[in-house]
Amino acid sequence: MPGAEAPPPRLALDAVAVRYGGAVQALQALSLCVQPGEVHVLLGPNGAGKSTALKAIAGLLPAEGGAISAGRVHFDGQVLDGQPPAWRVRAGLVPVLEGRRLFPRLSLEDNLRCGGLGRDASAEELAQDLEAVYTLFPRLRERRRSPAGLGSGGEQQMAAIGRALMARPRLLLLDELSMGLAARVVDEIVAVLHHLNTTQGLSLLLAEQGAGAVLRHAHRVTVIDRGRAERSGPVAALGGREALAARYFGVSEAA
Numbered sequence: 001m002p003g004a005e006a007p008p009p010r011l012a013l014d015a016v017a018v019r020y021g022g023a024v025q026a027l028q029a030l031s032l033c034v035q036p037g038e039v040h041v042l043l044g045p046n047g048a049g050k051s052t053a054l055k056a057i058a059g060l061l062p063a064e065g066g067a068i069s070a071g072r073v074h075f076d077g078q079v080l081d082g083q084p085p086a087w088r089v090r091a092g093l094v095p096v097l098e099g100r101r102l103f104p105r106l107s108l109e110d111n112l113r114c115g116g117l118g119r120d121a122s123a124e125e126l127a128q129d130l131e132a133v134y135t136l137f138p139r140l141r142e143r144r145r146s147p148a149g150l151g152s153g154g155e156q157q158m159a160a161i162g163r164a165l166m167a168r169p170r171l172l173l174l175d176e177l178s179m180g181l182a183a184r185v186v187d188e189i190v191a192v193l194h195h196l197n198t199t200q201g202l203s204l205l206l207a208e209q210g211a212g213a214v215l216r217h218a219h220r221v222t223v224i225d226r227g228r229a230e231r232s233g234p235v236a237a238l239g240g241r242e243a244l245a246a247r248y249f250g251v252s253e254a255a
C-alpha cells in the first residue's frame with residue numbers, strides 16, 4: 001500500500017555497549033535486528049558476548065553486576081529503558097537461559113505453570129496452553145508430577161522452553177540450548193522450535209556455541225567477536241548453513 005509504514009522490527013539493538021562492574025567491557029556498539037517471524041542465531045567464540053547480549057535484551061544484567069552503558073534496545077517499536085525482566089516477559093520478550101533455571105523441587109507441571117503467572121489469563125486459557133506444551137513435548141506430560149530436578153537434561157530443557165511458552169512469547173531468547181544434550185534431543189527441540197516459528201510466526205534469537213543443528217532453520221546470523229558484531233546478514237550471504245556450521249562448530253551437520 002503506498003505510504004504504508006513498514007512494521008517495526010520485533011527487536012533492534014542500536015549500538016549497545018555493556019560493562020560489568022565498571023571494568024569489563026563485554027559489548028561494544030552491538031547492533032542487530034530481528035524481524036517478526038525471523039530465526040536469528042548469534043555465533044561467536046567463548047566469551048564473545050553472546051550471553052551478555054541476551055541478558056541485556058531480557059533486562060537481566062543488573063542481577064549479574066552489569067549494565068548497558070550506551071545504546072538502546074527496542075522491542076516492537078518501544079525503547080526498553082530499565083524495564084524489569086517481568087515487564088519484558090509480559091510484553092512478549094521471554095528468555096530461556098543457560099542452566100535452565102527450573103525450580104528443582106517443584107513438579108515439572110508446576111514449573112510450567114510458573115510461566116503463565118504474570119499473564120492476565122483465565123484458568124481455561126492456561127489449561128489450554130499447558131495442553132499445547134504437552135502436545136509439543138509429550139514426554140513432559142509423562143513426567144509432569146516428578147520434581148523438575150530429577151528430569152534428564154533434555155526434559156529440563158524442554159520444561160524451560162515449555163515454561164517460556166506459557167508466557168505467550170513474541171520473541172524467545174535461547175542461550176546455548178544444546179548444552180549437555182545428546183544430538184538426538186537437540187534435533188527434537190530444534191524441530192519443535194521450527195514448528196512454532198512456521199505455524200505461529202514466533203521469532204527466535206538463539207545464542208549457540210555447540211550445535212550446528214540450530215542453523216538448520218536460521219534466517220539470519222550475527223557473528224559476535226570481542227563484543228562487536230563482526231558480521232551480520234542472511235544465512236546465504238554469510239556462506240550458507242553448511243559453511244557456517246563447519247566454521248563455527250567444526251561440523252557439517254546443519255542440513
Ligand SMILES: Nc1ncnc2c1ncn2[C@@H]1O[C@H](COP(=O)(O)OP(=O)(O)OP(=O)(O)O)[C@@H](O)[C@H]1O
Nearest residue numbers: 020024026045046047048049050051052053064209
Ligand atoms: N557477571 C559477569 N561479571 C563480569 N564479567 C562477566 C560476567 N559475565 C560475563 N562476563 C565477561 O563478559 C564477556 C562476555 O561474556 P559472555 O558470557 O557474554 O560471552 P559468551 O559469548 O556468551 O560466551 P560463553 O558462551 O562462554 O558464555 C567475557 O569477557 C566474560 O568474562
